[in-house]
Every structure is written in structure tokens, then in C-alpha cells.
Amino acid sequence: MADILKLAKTVDDAAKDARAIPQLSAKEKITVEEGYAIQSAAFSRRLARGETQVGIKMGFTSRAKMIQMGIDDMIWGRLSDGMLVEDGDEIDIKNYVHPRAEPEIAFLLGAPLPYACTAAEAMAAVDAVAPAIEIIDSRYKNFKFSLADVVADNSSSSGYVVGSWSSPGPDLSNLGMILEINGRPTQIGSSAAILGHPARSLAAAARIAAAAGEPLQEGWIIMAGGATAAEALRPGITVRNSVQELGFAGFSVKG
Ligand code: 0L1
Ligand code: MG
Numbered sequence: 074m075a076d077i078l079k080l081a082k083t084v085d086d087a088a089k090d091a092r093a094i095p096q097l098s099a100k101e102k103i104t105v106e107e108g109y110a111i112q113s114a115a116f117s118r119r120l121a122r123g124e125t126q127v128g129i130k131m132g133f134t135s136r137a138k139m140i141q142m143g144i145d146d147m148i149w150g151r152l153s154d155g156m157l158v159e160d161g162d163e164i165d166i167k168n169y170v171h172p173r174a175e176p177e178i179a180f181l182l183g184a185p186l187p188y189a190c191t192a193a194e195a196m197a198a199v200d201a202v203a204p205a206i207e208i209i210d211s212r213y214k215n216f217k218f219s220l221a222d223v224v225a226d227n228s229s230s231s232g233y234v235v236g237s238w239s240s241p242g243p244d245l246s247n248l249g250m251i252l253e254i255n256g257r258p259t260q261i262g263s264s265a266a267i268l269g270h271p272a273r274s275l276a277a278a279a280r281i282a283a284a285a286g287e288p289l290q291e292g293w294i295i296m297a298g299g300a301t302a303a304e305a306l307r308p309g310i311t312v313r314n315s316v317q318e319l320g321f322a323g324f325s326v327k328g
Contacts, residue, residue: 075107081114084226087212093170096213096222108224115227116151124153127294129282130207131274132228134298135266141302144220149281150228152294158208158232158324165327169231172210172306175299176252176314178264178271179205179235187288189280192272201238204316207296208232209303233296236322243318246270250300253313260301271297
């Protein structure tokens with residue numbers, strides 16, 4: 074059986090020090106269940122350093138992402154306040170291993186969602202929605218990992234940017250989403266790519282989090298998952314996700 078605390082320290086140190094490590098499963102077999110135990114223990118190390126959990130992210134919720142990474146299971150990870158990149162801020166690539174950006178939609182919960190529910194019930198708990206970007210940064214060399222490895226590594230989550238919140242009025246089923254690098258569209262998709270409707274991802278988040286014994290809480294942010302493949306970041310670029318009806322979120326990378 075895997076030494077959960079030791080492996081949690083390995084992935085947490087790699088994330089903290091922005092250092093690439095070999096995939097954990099190269100040395101010993103780990104199950105997906107153990108991957109989640111490692112993720113939980115690694116996240117506890119962040120909490121012990123003073124960070125607070127503010128939500129969760131859903132991953133592999135679009136076909137484009139599954140195809141890009143060769144994995145076909147949905148996964149989730151935890152978000153802390155320390156991972157927030159303010160909308161319009163600049164990041165330093167030195168703090169990451171090989172970061173990529175994904176255009177997403179974020180939900181802000183106005184009520185807890187402590188059980189498995191339908192997409193419509195999930196939307197009833199939503200206070201606001203926003204255009205968002207997830208900065209993923211697998212700590213594994215060459216982005217090479219098994220499903221259990223990526224789960225252990227907080228499902229590659231490294232940062233998130235959230236644009237202005239709007240009340241959840243617009244129909245979210247098929248909103249155009251454009252990821253721009255330096256003003257040029259590099260990924261074009263639709264919110265429909267997120268499990269057919271981002272609210273389905275939210276309902277899946279409620280079910281998964283409740284089953285994990287960590288139900289979704291009022292005030293939490295849920296990142297619904299990428300609508301397109303991810304784009305690699307490099308120094309000097311500006312990244313923006315424009316979502317029809319919702320506006321945009323963005324950040325730049327120090328040159
Ligand atoms: O969709 C996701 O956010 C999954 C990210 C994990 C895989 C990756 O590093 O691309
Ligand atoms: Mg994502």
C-alpha cells in the first residue's frame with residue numbers, strides 16, 4: 074500500500090517549489106482511491122501553511138480535454154484562496170513548472186449543495202456565474218501521468234482567475250467561449266462542451282464532493298472544467314477567456 078503522507082509531501086513540495094517530478098506510479102502502483110487520499114493529505118499541508126479551501130475544480134469534463142490528455146474519466150481537485158490569481162494580474166512563470174490555461178466557467182454557491190442533485194437543483198443554489206480561467210500545471214515531467222498520478226497532484230490545479238460575477242440569468246447551455254493569447258483566438262469552444270451543460274458539471278461536483286464526505290459549501294467557487302484543450306503559457310503573453318453574455322477574465326505572464 075502507498076505511503077500516503079510521504080507521497081503527499083512529494084507532490085506538495087513539487088508544487089510549492091515549482092519543480093518537475095517523475096510520476097508517482099513510475100515507482101509504485103497507486104490506485105485512484107489512493108490518489109485522492111494523497112491529494113487530500115497534500116491539500117492539508119497547504120491548509121497548515123495558512124491557506125483556506127474556497128471550492129473545488131472539476132476536470133476532464135470535455136471531450137477535447139480527455140482527448141488531449143488520453144484519459145476518459147472525470148476528476149476533481151481542491152481550490153484554496155492562495156491559488157487565486159486576481160483578474161488582470163500578472164503571474165511569474167518561475168512559480169510554475171509548465172503551466173497551461175483552460176477557458177472555464179465558475180459558479181459561486183449561495184447555498185450549500187450537500188447531496189447528489191439534478192442540474193436544475195444545482196443551479197438553484199447558484200448565486201452567480203463568471204468567466205474564468207484555470208491555470209493547470211502538472212508537476213509531473215512532460216505532463217506524463219496516470220489517472221491516479223494526476224488525481225494525487227490536485228488534478229493539476231495550480232491557479233484560477235475569475236472575471237466579474239453576474240447573476241445566473243443567461244442560458245448557459247451553449248455560450249461561445251474564446252481563449253485568446255495576445256488578442257488572437259487560439260481555442261474556440263462552447264459551454265456545451267462542458268458535459269453538455271456546465272450545470273451538469275456542477276451537479277456532478279455536488280455528487281462527488283458529498284460522496285467524498287466534503288459537501289459543497291455556501292460561498293464556494295466551483296470551476297466547471299475546460300471547454301477546450303489547454304494552451305501552454307510563455308513569458309510575455311496576455312491570456313483572456315471571453316464568454317458570450319458573461320464577459321471575460323484574463324491575466325498576463327511576466328516577460
Ligand atoms: O480538465 C482538467 O482541469 C484536468 C487537468 C488535469 C490534466 C492536465 O494536467 O491537463
Ligand atoms: Mg480545468
